[in-house]
Amino acid sequence: MVNTRGKIKKTKNTFKTCFLQGLEKDFDQQSSQSGALIGSNDDLLTKILLLLPVTSILRFKSVSKHWLWLLSHRSFTLRYDSLAKSPGLFVRENYIPFDVENRSTPPFRTLDFYFDPCGIRILQSCNGLLLCCSDRGNERARKYYIFNPTTKQHAIIPSVPGGQNVRRNIRFMGLAFHQTECVHYKVVCIHSVEPGGELFKIQIYSSDTRKWKNTGESFIAESYSHFRYGVYWNGAIYWTPSCRDPLFFRIEDERLQNLPLPMEVASSGGYYDGLVPKYFGESRGHLHLVETAHLENRLHLNVYEMLSDHSGWFVKYQVELDELPGAFPEMINSYQRDPTSPFYYEFDVFDVVRGEKEEDTFIVVRLPGMIIRYNVDDKSFMQIFNLTSYFREPYANVHRYTETLTSF
Known part of the structure; x- marks a missing residue:
């Protein structure tokens, strides 16, 4: 079958x-x-x-x-960079992502892109590029670098001309870069004519010419003026206000101009003897200054924004951190009894991060033992980093990471 x-x-x-x-x-x-x-x-x-x-x-x-x-x-690259994100910031050697639920990979573990026997540290972050320098050693032998942490590209900045007398008196090195308005990055150097003197001169290095240029611009400022923290915004380099008559430097015409202060700050005498605002920095094309809104309540802050013509400031956000001491009692200084004392509440403003939408804007705040993000719109907050060791770090040593495909 x-x-x-x-x-x-x-x-x-x-x-x-x-x-x-x-x-x-x-x-x-x-x-x-x-x-x-x-x-x-x-x-x-x-x-x-x-x-x-x-x-x-x-x-x-x-x-x-x-x-x-x-x-x-x-x-x-221009289209991509216009959509680029700022996923986090650097505090000392720590990379801190803003989104704790979707943590991004650190752009680098250590700053070892170039061997420097003195180590390397970050001086400034500017639209995706980092200005770095030797971490230790005297100013005369210090090296300066431009580093793109996204593409891992780096460049060494030639020594400032003028010999050791100029290099040992450098008071400020700042980076100016923007994908459209300052395509070829520039490094601005401010140095005193004499050690400890109050007469300063300015030189500029351009990645286009790869040369330093003496601007011929000189100015007088108090010897205690802080030049170490630079902010590039709207075609100019600003350094943190730390004197009664602060200045900023316009890149295109190489001119110094007076930096106005918010009316409330100016009426109280401005900044002097090296005092600085609670925060000074840029985000999404906006320059911000943060200061206490009322002396009787140190938890109420004004976030000022500068007008695009550099003529003055307006209050963009009013931030009230009243709920934080209840959630984080460790921020109350047990040695202080007066709530109006500037030392009663212990916190630092590390960053103001503008969102793509207004309701997404937040500030980054350091509290004892932790770093939190505080949403300006709905007043929600969350811890984003646990500090294993106690430290007080000014915002000048906190640097935002912004992704960029820029090459140089």
Whole structure:
């Protein structure tokens, strides 16, 4: 007797296999055609690539020469950088992501991009680039670097001309860079003419010419003036107000101008003897200054924003941190009994981070043993970092990380 059932079953399986193979072949062919269509359409490909994280963009540069050209083209990098995020900041050697639920990978573990026997530390963050310098040693032998933590590219800044007499009297080195308004980064150096003197001069290094230029600009400032913290905004370098008549330096015309202070700060005498505001910095194209709103309540802060013409300030946000002592009683100084004392509450403002939407704006605050983010709109807060060791760190030593594809 012939077993026809086995033949029928075998025939069905063969037909099923051929059918599935045919479907897979059609699917692969359609996928290949779709991939070829996307790959040959730069506009469509760009729209897709703009949605990807920066790590994927850097990896996809090795796909082909065409992708390398496309992803390295200035038009793409400008569009990508306009959408770039600031996922966190650096406090000393610690990288602190803003989003504790979706922690981003640290852009680097240590600043070992170049061997410096004195170590390397960050001086300033400016639109994705970091200005770094030797961590130890005297000013005469100190080296300065520009570092892009996203692409891992770095450059060494030549020594400031003028010999050791100039280099040992450097009081400020600041970085000016913006993807559209200051494409070729510049480094601004302020140095005193004599050790401990009050007469200062300015020199500028440009990545375009790769040379230093003596601006011929000189000015007099109190010897205790703080120049160590620089902020680039709207075509000018600002340093933290620390005297009664603070200045800022316009890059294009190489001119110093008086920096106005908020009316409430100016009426109380301004800053003197090295005093500085609670916070001074830039975010999403806005320059901010944070100061106590009322002397009787140190937890009420005004976040000022400077007008685009540099003429003055207005109160952008009023932040009331009244709920924090209840949630974090360790911020109350047990040695102080007067709540109006500037030392009654212990906290520092590390950063003001403007959101893509107003309701996403938050400030980063250091409390004893921790760092928190405080939402300005709904007054919610959360701990984002646990400090294993006690320290008080001024905002001048806190640097925001911003992703950028910029090359130099």
